Amino acid sequence: MERRAACTVAKVFHELRLGIDNDISTINATKQPSEDNRFSVEPLQSGMGVVIGQPRRVPNRRVLVAVSDHDIEVHDEVKGVKWSATVGLNYEGRCILRLGDGTELEQWQFRKKALEGMLFGD
Numbered sequence: 482m483e484r485r486a487a488c489t490v491a492k493v494f495h496e497l498r499l500g501i502d503n504d505i506s507t508i509n510a511t512k513q514p515s516e517d518n519r520f521s522v523e524p525l526q527s528g529m530g531v532v533i534g535q536p537r538r539v540p541n542r543r544v545l546v547a548v549s550d551h552d553i554e555v556h557d558e559v560k561g562v563k564w565s566a567t568v569g570l571n572y573e574g575r576c577i578l579r580l581g582d583g584t585e586l587e588q589w590q591f592r593k594k595a596l597e598g599m600l601f602g603d
Contacts, residue, residue, distance in 0.1 A: 488576035493568045493588070494548040498522075498531060500592050501546065505533065508600050520600065530554075533596060542599050553578065555595045566591060 505520045512518075516537065523532045530547030542559040554565040566578035571585055578586045586594065 484574050484576070485570055488568060488570055490548055490551065490553060490568050493576060493578065494553055497546065497553065497588055497591065500588055501531065501533060501596070504592055504596065504600075533599065544595060544599050546595060553591075557595075557598065560598065 502522055505522050509519050518535060518538060520533065520535055523534075523536075525531065525545075525547065529549075530545055532543050532545050534541050534543035540559065542557075545554075545556040545558070547554050547556075549565075552565040552567045554563065556563045564580065566580050566586060568576065569579055571577045575587075578588070578591045580586065
């Protein structure tokens with residue numbers, strides 16, 4: 482019961498946000514991009530999501546990661562791709578993200594799916 486109580490959309494989103502911040506810091510340090518190519522993570526005014534992008538690059542590809550009552554949504558504005566994942570325990574008792582087709586993702590896999598195209602090009 483404790484594991485299930487600790488596996489909430491809000492908690493997982495908070496952990497994802499920390500992971501995204503770390504990913505963006507790492508990519509900015511690793512690629513050593515010019516100021517125009519630096520990635521940033523900006524919170525939405527509502528506090529219910531973040532926008533990841535390159536604010537000084539034209540066109541500015543952005544990915545929105547937002548939390549709702551029941552899932553975590555991703556919207557890639559340039560590709561027009563939108564998807565979401567629910568949060569729950571898997572059969573091993575780990576808190577995971579689950580896509581609509583039943584695919585289970587660890588947090589790093591969710592971040593990879595959401596950001597890899599923008600960070601490394603598709």
